[in-house]
Amino acid sequence: MKNFVIYINQAYKDKTAIYDLLEELKSEDHLNFYGIPSQQEILPPDIHILESDKTPKIDCVLVFGGDGTILRAKNIALRTKAPILGINIGYLGFLSETTLGELKSSLRDLLNKKYRLQERMLIQCQLRRNGSIIYKDLALNDAVACKAEMPKLIGVRIFNNRRFVFDTRCDGVIVSTPTGSTAYSLAAGGPILSPEMKAMVLSPLNPHLLTVRPMVFPSTDHILLRIHNLEAPATLQIDGVNCSPIEENDEVAITAAKQTVQFVKLSNRTFYQILRRKMHLGK
Known part of the structure; x- marks a missing residue:
């Protein structure tokens, strides 16, 4: 070197x-x-x-x-x-x-x-509006669809491989990599994943239902968050940075990225x- x-x-x-x-x-x-x-x-x-x-x-x-x-x-x-x-x-x-x-x-x-080198997965996040991609980026830790400055819950319908999973009103939803499982997702009650795994963790933020829990999906799956019942501004965060405002009926599509990042061990x-x-x- x-x-x-x-x-x-x-x-x-x-x-x-x-x-x-x-x-x-x-x-x-x-x-x-x-x-x-x-x-x-x-x-x-x-x-x-x-x-x-x-x-x-x-x-x-x-x-x-x-x-x-x-x-x-x-x-x-x-x-x-x-x-x-x-x-x-x-x-x-x-x-x-x-x-x-x-x-x-x-x-x-x-x-x-x-x-030695340790390979870590990334996730590809797309914000879609009326069928068009208006923002996309890669995340090493997580992608978060959440309320902005107003203390209002947002509605999120969650789909996996186009199949409905559940609907909840909450402060937002985190989708994290195994690397990000020890960050914001962990603070929201999500599980800890070994960083060398290939999976995605979905952690709702303060859901207004006791039955809504964090879930783990295979890295081969496609996760879709559909935002609805917005009463105040919402935002998309990638790795802790506010990237784009979210509007009513916007969709956040998340998949495992082809690219990876290596860390020196x-x-x-x-x-x-x-x-x-x-x-x-x-x-």
Whole structure:
């Protein structure tokens, strides 16, 4: 490995510590570091900016931040076809593999091929209105159809492979990947899935019926959310970002994406060890 893209949480205050460490690694191991155009203003001048017509082969995407920063970096990984290594400088860092203090030894392991790659599924989300697709995107964590700023429930009819499942009034519905099963879906009472599984979790948000529960569907299925009885604005969120307003009778179609994202795995810590340490599982 030689060429690395860096992506940084712009709100992080001590960026100098990151740049000093990168400069040290660059001189010691003859590594090349690249940034993306949208972060050019916060990067030091000796870090190259990726150009669309002159993109070198990128070996890894180094993401400095928390889980939200990693989610925003998925497009870089898809564009470069390079795996993500998360360096936690955030709060929880559930998706991160290392820390800033451990980065030097972590990169040495990378250079010495002491790592493995873990593939994680994405979901393709389409917002449809009157038969036309008005918005689409890929999600690493989840797609959420939910109420916006007004405290009004929304109606959601749920279909699986064109077959009716149930209808509910609720604050919204989350459809998550196994990676996203430990995020918003978990907070809504959804189950935890191993990140290497191929499945989708549907978790209603505060349904107004005791009988409505989270459900797990195979990754080969097609999920459709049809929104109705809107009394106030609703919105579509992809990986925690409001992407598009939802109107009456809009449909949110969700399937497993053909693309996947790879994560660098350096340690022998299991998924369940991480759950116990960071989520306090069983304590």
